[in-house]
Amino acid sequence: MAEIPLLHVHDPAGVNPGRGAGIVPGASAAKGVRAVVAGAAQVLTTVGKRTVAIAAFLVLWEVAPRLGLVDRTFLVPFSDAVRALIELAENGQLWDNTRASLGRSLAGFGIAIAAGVPLGLLIGWYRPVAEILGPLLELFRNTAALALLPVFILLLGIGETSKIAIVVYACTWPILLNTVSAVRSVDPVLVKSARSMALPAPRLFAKVILPASVPTIFTGIRLAGSGSILVLIAAEMVGAKAGLGYLVNTSQQNFAIPDMYAAIIAISVLGLVFNQLLVTLERRLTRWRPAAGA
Amino acid sequence: MTAIRLDGLGKTFPVRGGDTFTALDGVDLEVADGEFLVVVGPSGCGKSTLLDLISGLTKPTAGRVLLDGTPVTGPGLDRTTVFQQYALLPWRTAQRNVEFALEARPRLDRLGRKARAEQAREHLALVGLSGFEDRYPHELSGGMRQRVAIARALASDPKVLLMDEPFAALDAQTRDGLQEELLRIWQRTGTTVVFITHGIDEAVFLGQRVAVMTSRPGQIKELVQVRLGDRTAEADVRSSPEFAAYRHEVWSLLRDEVTVGRDREVVSVG
Ligand SMILES: Nc1ncnc2c1ncn2[C@@H]1O[C@H](COP(=O)(O)OP(=O)(O)OP(=O)(O)O)[C@@H](O)[C@H]1O
Ligand SMILES: [Mg+2]
Numbered sequence: 001m002a003e004i005p006l007l008h009v010h011d012p013a014g015v016n017p018g019r020g021a022g023i024v025p026g027a028s029a030a031k032g033v034r035a036v037v038a039g040a041a042q043v044l045t046t047v048g049k050r051t052v053a054i055a056a057f058l059v060l061w062e063v064a065p066r067l068g069l070v071d072r073t074f075l076v077p078f079s080d081a082v083r084a085l086i087e088l089a090e091n092g093q094l095w096d097n098t099r100a101s102l103g104r105s106l107a108g109f110g111i112a113i114a115a116g117v118p119l120g121l122l123i124g125w126y127r128p129v130a131e132i133l134g135p136l137l138e139l140f141r142n143t144a145a146l147a148l149l150p151v152f153i154l155l156l157g158i159g160e161t162s163k164i165a166i167v168v169y170a171c172t173w174p175i176l177l178n179t180v181s182a183v184r185s186v187d188p189v190l191v192k193s194a195r196s197m198a199l200p201a202p203r204l205f206a207k208v209i210l211p212a213s214v215p216t217i218f219t220g221i222r223l224a225g226s227g228s229i230l231v232l233i234a235a236e237m238v239g240a241k242a243g244l245g246y247l248v249n250t251s252q253q254n255f256a257i258p259d260m261y262a263a264i265i266a267i268s269v270l271g272l273v274f275n276q277l278l279v280t281l282e283r284r285l286t287r288w289r290p291a292a293g294a
Numbered sequence: 295m296t297a298i299r300l301d302g303l304g305k306t307f308p309v310r311g312g313d314t315f316t317a318l319d320g321v322d323l324e325v326a327d328g329e330f331l332v333v334v335g336p337s338g339c340g341k342s343t344l345l346d347l348i349s350g351l352t353k354p355t356a357g358r359v360l361l362d363g364t365p366v367t368g369p370g371l372d373r374t375t376v377f378q379q380y381a382l383l384p385w386r387t388a389q390r391n392v393e394f395a396l397e398a399r400p401r402l403d404r405l406g407r408k409a410r411a412e413q414a415r416e417h418l419a420l421v422g423l424s425g426f427e428d429r430y431p432h433e434l435s436g437g438m439r440q441r442v443a444i445a446r447a448l449a450s451d452p453k454v455l456l457m458d459e460p461f462a463a464l465d466a467q468t469r470d471g472l473q474e475e476l477l478r479i480w481q482r483t484g485t486t487v488v489f490i491t492h493g494i495d496e497a498v499f500l501g502q503r504v505a506v507m508t509s510r511p512g513q514i515k516e517l518v519q520v521r522l523g524d525r526t527a528e529a530d531v532r533s534s535p536e537f538a539a540y541r542h543e544v545w546s547l548l549r550d551e552v553t554v555g556r557d558r559e560v561v562s563v564g
Contacts, residue, residue, distance in 0.1 A: 193381035198370050
C-alpha cells in the first residue's frame with residue numbers, strides 16, 4: 001500500500017486524512033498496478049510542472065554567458081557559481097557566514113514572535129485599544145525597515161544589535177497586525193455560543209479566541225519569516241564582518257564574481273528552506289481546516 | 295412547576311442619534327417544567343432577543359427572567375443554546391466539540407478527562423452520530439453538524455434547552471427527521487425546551503404550546519395549546535386533519551401580524 005502517501009503528495013492543504021478513502025485492501029492486482037502507475041504518473045507530472053520553469057531558468061543562466069549573450073565576467077554560468085559554492089562549503093566560509101546570518105535572523109524573528117503575538121492578542125482583545133493604535137501600527141508597517149537602518153546604526157552602533165534590531169522591526173509588524181486582526185475576526189457566533197455556556201473569560205480566550213486565531217497569526221509569522229531574511233541580508237551589506245549579505249558584498253568588491261553568485265544562491269536556498277519549514281508547521285497546526293487555499 | 299417565568303420583560307436597544315429602539319415590550323410568559331414551548335412570530339419581532347435574555351447573554355431593560363423562581367443575572371450552566379449557525383469549533387472533532395460543553399464548569403466539579411470523553415460519546419450516540427466522533431465539522435453534513443450542536447447542548451445536562459431556529463438552514467427531509475429525533479430526545483431527557491422557528495408546520499409538530507408573537511415591538515399575542523398526542527408514535531401526524539386545523543390557526547394569527555407589520559413599514563417609509 002506504499003502508493004497511498006504518493007497519491008496524497010499534492011493534496012494542497014494536506015488535510016485529506018485518507019479516512020474512508022475507499023481503498024479496499026485485497027482489490028484485484030491489476031487494479032493495484034494501475035493505481036500505482038497512475039499515481040506515479042501523477043507525481044511525475046506534478047514534479048515536472050513545478051520544476052520546469054526553474055530548470056529553464058537555470059539552463060538560460062548556464063547558456064547565455066557561454067554563448068556570449070551576456071558578459072561572462074559579470075554573469076558567470078550557473079555551473080561556475082555552483083563550483084564556487086562547493087569550494088566555499090569546503091573551506092568553511094559558507095557555513096560560517098550562513099551561521100552568522102541564521103543566528104541574527106532567528107534571534108530577531110524569535111524576539112518579534114515573543115513580543116508581537118502576546119501584544120497583538122492584547123490589542124485585538126481590547127477593541128478601543130485596537131481602534132486607537134491601528135493607524136499608528138499601519139504607519140510603522142508601511143515604513144520600509146531598511147529606510148530606518150541608518151537610524152538603528154546611529155542609535156545602536158554598527159554591530160550585532162542594530163542588525164538584530166532591524167530584523168525585529170521588520171518581523172514585528174506583520175506578526176502584530178495579523179494577530180490583532182485574527183483576534184478581531186473570530187467568528188462572533190463562536191464567541192456568543194461559548195459565552196452562553198458560561199465559559200469564564202480566560203477560558204474563552206484560551207479555548208476559542210486563541211485557536212481560532214492560529215491560522216491568521218501564522219500567516220503573519222510566515223510573512224515575517226521571509227521578511228527577516230530579506231532585511232537582514234541588506235543590513236549585512238553595511239558594515240558587517242560576517243553573514244551571507246557580507247559575503248555577497250565582499251565578493252563583489254574583491255571581484256570574486258563566482259563567489260558572489262554562490263552566496264546569492266545560498267541566500268535563496270536559505271529563504272526557500274525557511275519558508276518551507278514554516279509552511280509545513282502551519283499545515284500541521286491547521287490540519288482541521290477544509291482545503292485551505294494554500 | 296414553573297421552569298421559566300418572564301415577568302413584564304422588555305428590551306430596548308440604543309440606536310444612532312440617541313434614540314432607543316424597542317424590541318420587546320412587556321412580555322409575560324410561563325413555561326412549565328419539562329414543557330416543549332415553540333415561539334413563532336414575524337421576522338424581526340424579537341424572538342432571538344427573547345432567547346438571549348433567557349440565556350442571560352443580554353440583560354433586560356424592563357422586567358425580569360425567573361428560572362425556578364430565581365432571577366437570571368447572566369449565562370449559566372443550567373441553560374444551553376443551540377444556534378442556527380451550529381457554532382461548532384472548526385478545529386475540534388465532533389467528540390471534542392461535545393466535550394467543550396463539559397469544560398465550562400469550574401475546575402472543582404468538572405468531570406475528569408475520561409468521564410468527559412465517555413459522556414460526549416454517549417451524547418453523540420443519543421443523536422445518532424456514533425462512528426462520527428473523529429470527524430471535523432467540515433467533514434459533516436449540515437444535519438450532522440446540527441446534531442453535534444444538539445449533543446453538545448445536552449451533554450452538560452441542562453434544565454433548559456434554548457433553540458433559535460436550529461433547523462432553518464436544513465433541507466426539508468433532514469429537518470423532518472431531526473424534528474422527530476428532537477422530540478424523542480426530549481421525551482427521554484425531560485428537558486424544558488424553548489424552540490424558536492418561523493416554520494408553522496415545525497411549530498405545530500414540535501410544540502405542546504405555540505406562542506405567537508406580535509410584530510414590533512414584540513409581545514406574546516396568543517398561546518395555542520396543541521393537543522396532538524405523541525407525534526413520534528403515530529404514523530404521519532403531519533397529514534392528520536387536527537394538524538391542519540392547528541396549522542391554520544397559527545397561520546391566521548401570524549398572517550394578521552405580518553400584515554400589520556408590513557402596513558406599519560409602508561407608513562413609516564412613506
Ligand atoms: N444589538 C442590537 N442593536 C440594535 N437593534 C437590535 C439589536 N439586536 C436586535 N435588534 C433589533 O431588534 C429587533 C428584534 O431582533 P431579533 O433578532 O430578536 O428578531 P427575530 O425575531 O429573531 O428575527 P428573525 O426571525 O429575523 O431572526 C430587530 O428589529 C433588530 O433590528
Ligand atoms: Mg432571530
